[in-house]
Amino acid sequence: MTVTLNAHQLGRLLERTVGHIGDEALPMLHGxxxxxxxxYLYAVATDRYTLAVARYRHHGLDGTPFARTLPARALPALRRWLTCLPGHDPVTLTLTGHKARLAAPQGEMSLTTDDAQEYIDWRGLLRGIIKQTENSDGTETACPVLDTDKISRFGAADTRLRMWVSPGRTAALLAGEDFIGAQMPMRTMESGFPTSLADDLDHLHTLWDATLTSALAGTEPVSGVLARYTVPGASRTVAGITKDLLHQTMRSTRDLFEEDGDSPTALAAHAASGVTAWSAYRYLEALHRADPKLAAQVVAETAGELDSGELGEFAYDAAHAAGFNPQSWEDNTETKTKTGPAAPVSVTDDAPVSDSDTATS
Known part of the structure; x- marks a missing residue:
């Protein structure tokens, strides 16, 4: 029984589920x-209060489907081993008896699996939660109160999760891209919240109505503040920036062909804009496939940089850190502005910055 996927995706399966492992008092759930x-290859973990299931479309299954539990005691070493591998390296998982062997181009690892005890029927549990849509007697039910400490365990599952709340004191269902999970609510006596939905809403209105319906004198509407300080196109999600980049590529291409040709500068600007947007889209697409979490982080950080407006300073620092001589670019541009076109920048202008260059600049 053998299955193959890359090191990054196997590590991510574990990352999205290890926070839900049960304690040692429940050996069958302690892994x-x-x-x-x-x-798919699935990773499943539960502590009876939360349940997390992550999946990834593997590169191929050689043999029959299988199920084995990796013990919690072995997971730290396994996760450290995976972080030492290039993310794109293929990892082949082979199961023989009670042994799990993981083989990669740069090394191998062997683990003993705990499969002596039968794991819970996680599929049946999730099917039951999904089917729960109303109370048997048709009565209105209370909103479940969720423990935020347990909610935080789903932080590694995805950048966003959709949640459905089933009626009664049953579990909340959470789903993301190739991820599904559930969380049980707190008991009413533990939560401190009223027991009925109507009471919950009435209590919330009592606490917040005055604050939410009033405005301080002389303040701007929120929409006005956002319009003034938000940079157009500075999306903070992968989906948003993907849409912006594709739109920009199409718009620049259209403008390029609609130019009358009398302005070489305008033609060059449209071409550069389209090429840059398409290149950024392709790079982001590749990053999102390889590491969705890192892609979301980069998009959010970039949006913050765009909001700051200090792109020139950021670019200068990044060029210097990369070993280039950005001051020579600035000097060349300044000379060209004052005296007309200058000689092309030589190869030495892009050489790593020497100590003397650094002192001069």
Whole structure:
């Protein structure tokens, strides 16, 4: 029984589920269950209060579907081993008896699996939660109160999760891209909240109505503040920036062909804008496929940099850190502005900055 996927994706399966592992008092839940079918490799963990299931479409299953539990005691070493591998390296997981062997181009690792005890029927549990849409007697039900400490365990699952709340004191369902999970609510006596939905809403209105319906004298509407300080196109999600980049590519291409040709500068600007937007889209697409979490982080950080407006300073510092001589670029541009076109920048202008260059600049 063998399955293959890359090191990054196997590490991410573990990252998204290890926070839900049960304690040592429940040996059968004290680890991560790995299951493979013809399409996906699944990682499953539960502590009875939360349940997390992550999946990834593997590169191929050689043999019959399998299910084995990786014990919690072995997971730290396994996760450290995976971080030492290039993310794109293929990792082949082979199960033989109670042994799990992981083989990569740069090394191998062997683990003993805890499969003596039967794991819970996580599929059946989730099916039951999904089907729960109303109370059997048709009565209105209370909103469940969720423990935020347990909610935080889903932080590694995705940048966004959609949540459905089933009626009664049953579990909340959470879903993301190739991820599904559930969380049980707190008991009413523990939560301190009223027991009925109507009481919950009435209590919330009582606490917040005055604040939410009043405005301080002389303040701007929120929409006005956002319009003034938000940089157009500075999306903070991968989906948003992907849309912006594709739109910009199409717009620049259209403007390029609609130019009358009398302005070489305008033609060059449209061409540069389209090429840059398309290149950024392709790089972001590749990053998102390789590491969705890192892609989301980079997009958010970039949006903050765009909001600051200090792109020139950022670029100068980045060029210097990369070993180039950005001061020579500035000098060349200034000379060209004052005296007309200058000689092309030589190869030495892009050489790493020497100590003397640094002192001069």
């Amino acid at each position: 991560v269950l790995l299951e493979a079918d013809a399409t």
